[in-house]
Amino acid sequence: MNAALLTLAALPGWSAVVDALLLKEHNTRVVVLGVTCLGLAAGVAGTFLLLRKRSLTADALAHATLPGVALGFIVMVLAGGSGKSMPGLLVGAFVFGLLGMGWLMAIRRTTRLKDDAALGIVLSVTFGLGMALVKIAETTPGGSAAGLDRFIVGRAASMLEAEAIWLPVAAVVVTLVALLLFKELKLLCFDGAYGATQGWPTGLLDALLMGLVLAVTVIGLQSVGMLLVVALLIVPAAAARFWTQRLGVMVVVAGVIGMVSGYLGAIASALFANAPTGPIIVLLCSVMFGVSLVFGARRGVVVRVARHVRLARRIGRQHLLRALYEMHEGTDGVGHVSRSRLMRARSWSAGQLRRLMVRLVREGLIRRAADGSAALTEQGRVAARRYVRNHRLWEMYLIEHADIAPSHVDRDADAIEHVLGDAMIERLEQLLAQRFPQMALPASPHPIDFVDARETRPADVR
Amino acid sequence: MSLMTNHTPQRLHADACELPQRQVPRHPADAPLSIHDMTVAYHRKPVLWDVDLDIPQGKLVGIVGPNGAGKSTLLKAALDLVPKVSGRVLVYGKPYKKQRRMVAYVPQRESVDWDFPVDALDVVTMGTYGRIGWCVPVFRKHRRAALEALERVGMADYAHRQISQLSGGQQQRVFLARALVQDAQLYLMDEPFAGVDAATERAIVTLLHDLRAAGRTVLVVHHDLQTVREYFDQLILLNMRVVAHGPTDEVFTDANLHATYGGRLTLLSEAAEALAQQERP
Amino acid sequence: MSVEVQIGVWVAVLGSLCAVACAVPGTLLVLRRQSMMGDAISHTVLPGLAIAFLITHSRDPLPMFIGAVLIGLLTALAVQWVQRLGRMDSGTSMGVVFTTLFALGIVLMSGDLLRSVDLDAKCVLYGNVDAAASSIILKQVAVPRELWTLGGVLAMNALLVGVFYKEFKVSAFDPALADSLGISSRAMHYLLMTMTAITTVAAFEVVGSIIVIAMLIVPAATAYLLTDRFGWMFVWSVVFGVLAVIGGTVAAVTVPTWFGYTATVSAGAMAVAGGLLFVGVWFASPRHGLASKYVHRAAMSLRVLREDVLGLLYRLEEMRVVDHAEGTPRFLRRVLDAGPIASRLALRALERRGLICATAGVYALTDAGRDRARRLVRTHRLWESYLAHHMHIPVDHVHGSAEVLEHVTTDEMQDRLADETAQPMYDPHGKRVPPAGRE
The missing domain is CATH 1.10.3470.10 (ABC transporter involved in vitamin B12 uptake, BtuC)
Structure with missing residues (x-):
């Protein structure tokens, strides 16, 4: 594997790389521009495709273009041409893409087959038809020179400048149309039925979205190839999803990821004679996807794990402080609690408890005696009193109001209090303070049994 | 023979020798919503059977019935979201298609993907899209209107929260705000009280009263019989067909509830099943 | 070879x-x-x-x-x-x-x-x-x-x-x-x-x-349109898969020559043949096909029309108005709002089954036909009673529903209808409900 990559990497000199990056090479300029714009268009259109949960439809459409290319070639040869006219081939591709889409919709509407089977049928049958037609096209006079199979895996270097010049234009037009329809597509993807009640033609909007996707596919046939253009639509959008919770930002991020991948991929293809453009662009996208999946600022794995660890740590700390306080509630939290009693108070392991206590000692909230028992410091008592109070307020709120938040419904009262903001706590106090006007700290609404606390506490049981 | 001379053959067809089948135009022209002779089938199985309704102006109207009675379907069919087998829907005397602006719809909360990358304000702003029209972007005035609507449901502080971070009640309020910003005459709400907290429930009731005070008409699919009397002026008891319809005090009787929730429909369900089967080879 | x-x-x-x-x-x-x-x-x-x-x-x-x-x-x-x-x-x-x-x-x-x-x-x-x-x-x-x-x-x-x-x-x-x-x-x-x-x-x-x-997909999807049985899915998948292969092999060699080209790749042709088989079954499958759905629907509406003819003749008899004007095919067709071909098919089928007979171009019920018709009218009027009394549907609304329901009511359902409506003598419109047997 390394050997293969090394042979790729050994070839161009440093100055050639710089020249290519700065687009000094006249031959490659148009191609690089075209593929960069393609990346932009794919990222933007792909965002809506992804949010409409139709990612794989693009794959079926792309496969459906192959017979169009072959038939376009055959028809042009029959009409007396050479069959190499790029617009002719792409028009054929577009028409067959539309036919594939029609077939897909007909299967969806009139049979009991599910979406996945409909996609599989359209994809494989049209590709088979394409294969058969390509073979026929190759045996017609002049056909073998056309190299129709470059449409399958893509070869940007094979593009002629005269042909390639309108591809960036088309890509920019697709991007602009998608942005012009930003609001309509947003509504379609989020809540199409509601859009319909406002009079938006959701069927037409759906068709427009698929039309944009098909246009990107056709534009990308030559440089990325029909088997991989779907990646350009899906992967940048999927990567962008990890960075933001706003659609507008997501569109921009996906567009940028697509552009950068396209730009770098096209340059790589210009530098290495036999490097396949499409796969390199896709691999660049995939690397960015991987990075986003792990490090994405909103939904990335690291952020989510960090959030979870922080929450778990905070909860553990509050549990410990509360246990220490409640076991000596009569004396306002003054007194030692033995290690074994603490162990029984919660379902934490010995290791967890030890780490927790070390951290709290360091923060100066508890002190530990030589026998392993622990007691709250003055500072710890203040904190513990606050946690106990919040907890009991919240428990009572649940008893009184039973707020059901879907994302929180599986958590018990203990967990919820830790995600409450100050504003919510304040509201809780207002709601419930009148029931305990004389007490700074409301009594627990249920008996606290320290011998085996978990069994009897309703909040825990729930 | 004298009986027949009065009947043209067409007439005879219409009632096939029985009594006159229907006097068609009996709706007052200005009823906010009149549904006439509506039958709806899902997967070839009838869900609503021959529904006739006139919703009076300026009232809070509840729709109550057991699960699967077709409550949500009634709203969706009225809004053309599911196909009707037959029937006509008039909004203020004109076909619904021409009167879309007069109607605002609050769908069930489960109907959308709450993980979608939009915030509460975005969702409410969608209520203005109908006014804005094709390809024109959202302007500040639209966003301001949306913010006002959010304020009316007590959610202004949450305008820039991603919608999955809202509680169930808050999500429901966002949906209500989206309907409010449409500034419609007729509101159709699908289970707005389902799975919300007490505070939201009170807020929704206040909102309903505000709407009524402003002369709007509200039709609410509801599931909680306990609160029916308190919340609604009028009531529709629905179970495949309209069992009863009228002022809540008159309609909300044990006999009617029994007819709605009790059995006694086996024959009709069976016939409906047979009808559905008949379609299949 | x-x-x-x-x-x-x-x-x-x-x-x-x-x-x-x-x-x-x-x-x-x-x-x-x-x-x-x-x-x-x-x-x-x-x-x-x-x-x-x-x-x-x-x-x-x-x-x-x-x-x-x-x-x-x-x-x-x-x-x-x-x-x-x-x-x-x-x-x-x-x-x-x-x-x-x-x-x-x-x-x-x-x-x-x-x-x-x-x-x-x-x-x-x-x-x-x-x-x-x-x-x-x-x-x-x-x-x-x-x-x-x-x-x-x-x-x-x-x-x-x-x-x-x-x-x-x-x-x-x-x-x-x-x-x-x-x-x-x-x-x-x-x-x-x-x-x-x-x-x-x-x-x-x-x-x-x-x-x-x-x-993988196409034969299985084709089978899915043909059968509802898990085991048969495999059998049909195998059958369609092999048929597609044989068809594709032959087509790869023959079809291009029709247009003056040489043979093409067999694999591609196999996929296309599989696709064509799918489309064929999609249209013609006896249970889920498009064509069979259409044929079935046509047959259903013919049956409904036949029953409507019987019902109409019975009601005319009931009012004693059968004369030359009323029993003619043209009259029946106009009343039932049926097309000329459909109504001719329906009348001929009824005649062949001995349910109606024509004298000088005017149709009347035979005894057997009268029994069938009585059953239909009885079902219709029982449904009207049921809908009016049990479902509180306004009297002026029950006819339309009864029209639909009468065609799908089995004998057993009719008996239960009669029980649940307490064997009424008259329907909500005041029409007499005919008895179950011959009078």
Whole structure:
């Protein structure tokens, strides 16, 4: 594997790389521009495709273009041409893409087959038809020179400048149309039925979205190839999803990821004679996807794990402080609690408890005696009193109001209090303070049994 | 023979020798919503059977019935979201298609993907899209209107929260705000009280009263019989067909509830099943 | 036998083996709504081969085979991981995973190392059943290697489905139920993925890694339109798969010559033949086909029309108004608002069954016809009573519903209707409800 990559990497000199990056090479300029714009268009259109949960439809459409290319070639040869006219081939591709889409919709509407089977049928049958037609096209006079199979895996270097010049234009037009329809597509993807009640033609909007996707596919046939253009639509959008919770930002991020991948991929293809453009662009996208999946600022794995660890740590700390306080509630939290009693108070392991206590000692909230028992410091008592109070307020709120938040419904009262903001706590106090006007700290609404606390506490049981 | 001379053959067809089948135009022209002779089938199985309704102006109207009675379907069919087998829907005397602006719809909360990358304000702003029209972007005035609507449901502080971070009640309020910003005459709400907290429930009731005070008409699919009397002026008891319809005090009787929730429909369900089967080879 | 025919037979034999081997996992994929996993796995055969070669540095079939299967399984696992880690829908996750691996495969193959050993992307994508068949003929191999591989995979698939038949059935129908019965739907999922990976790898050499999808999905989907039985799905999938292969083999040689071209690739033609079979069944399937739905609907409306004729004649008799004007076909047609052909068909059918008879162009009920008609009118009026009294539907609304319901009411339902409406003498309109038997 390394050997293969090394042979790729050994070839161009440093100055050639710089020249290519700065687009000094006249031959490659148009191609690089075209593929960069393609990346932009794919990222933007792909965002809506992804949010409409139709990612794989693009794959079926792309496969459906192959017979169009072959038939376009055959028809042009029959009409007396050479069959190499790029617009002719792409028009054929577009028409067959539309036919594939029609077939897909007909299967969806009139049979009991599910979406996945409909996609599989359209994809494989049209590709088979394409294969058969390509073979026929190759045996017609002049056909073998056309190299129709470059449409399958893509070869940007094979593009002629005269042909390639309108591809960036088309890509920019697709991007602009998608942005012009930003609001309509947003509504379609989020809540199409509601859009319909406002009079938006959701069927037409759906068709427009698929039309944009098909246009990107056709534009990308030559440089990325029909088997991989779907990646350009899906992967940048999927990567962008990890960075933001706003659609507008997501569109921009996906567009940028697509552009950068396209730009770098096209340059790589210009530098290495036999490097396949499409796969390199896709691999660049995939690397960015991987990075986003792990490090994405909103939904990335690291952020989510960090959030979870922080929450778990905070909860553990509050549990410990509360246990220490409640076991000596009569004396306002003054007194030692033995290690074994603490162990029984919660379902934490010995290791967890030890780490927790070390951290709290360091923060100066508890002190530990030589026998392993622990007691709250003055500072710890203040904190513990606050946690106990919040907890009991919240428990009572649940008893009184039973707020059901879907994302929180599986958590018990203990967990919820830790995600409450100050504003919510304040509201809780207002709601419930009148029931305990004389007490700074409301009594627990249920008996606290320290011998085996978990069994009897309703909040825990729930 | 004298009986027949009065009947043209067409007439005879219409009632096939029985009594006159229907006097068609009996709706007052200005009823906010009149549904006439509506039958709806899902997967070839009838869900609503021959529904006739006139919703009076300026009232809070509840729709109550057991699960699967077709409550949500009634709203969706009225809004053309599911196909009707037959029937006509008039909004203020004109076909619904021409009167879309007069109607605002609050769908069930489960109907959308709450993980979608939009915030509460975005969702409410969608209520203005109908006014804005094709390809024109959202302007500040639209966003301001949306913010006002959010304020009316007590959610202004949450305008820039991603919608999955809202509680169930808050999500429901966002949906209500989206309907409010449409500034419609007729509101159709699908289970707005389902799975919300007490505070939201009170807020929704206040909102309903505000709407009524402003002369709007509200039709609410509801599931909680306990609160029916308190919340609604009028009531529709629905179970495949309209069992009863009228002022809540008159309609909300044990006999009617029994007819709605009790059995006694086996024959009709069976016939409906047979009808559905008949379609299949 | 000429060499061409011999080659053709071998093409059909190898193709059929592929199709039958694919039918087994294909059926399960379609039923479990995971057809696109077949797509994803088959696309990753290419990187699998490349990676296997780079690791082992040999073109020995066995390591290559194992490598490709492992990458296929890795695809299935990675789709699940990415879906869970990235919290995205399975389609997107599949799209990300298989395109990445596929792109990696092509990049690896374009490296000089692989180019030198003649392993190129095109032959993986296209396969070459024609070349395989020719080389069998040319080299005079008695039992070619492809036959062993495909036969072995087919036997394995058949054995696995035979052993785990009910487990597959339950977990395809309802994964949650399967889990509650102690059948791990996860394990069944990965077993199926393993089968799919092995089958696609075995088949790519012959038909190429994309036409494999046609062999996995299309016959199974065709079968799904034809039968509702789990077991028969497999049988029909096999039948359609083999038919598509034979049709494709023949069409590849013959159809292009009609237009003055030479033969085309058989694999592509097999996919097209499978697609055409699908379209044919889609239209003509007795249960779920478009045409049969139409025919059935027409037959239904004719039956309704016949019953309406009987009902109308009975009601006319009831009012004693049968005379020349009323019993004529033209009158009946106008009253029932039926088309000329439909009404003629209905009248002729009724006459043939002896339910009505014509005297001088005027139709009247026979005794048998009167019995049938009485039953219909009775049902109609009982329904009206039921709807009015039990369902509180306004009297002026019950007729329309009764019109519809009377045509689907069985004798047993009629008896229960009569019981529930307490055997009324009159319907809500004041019309007499005819008795059940003859008067």
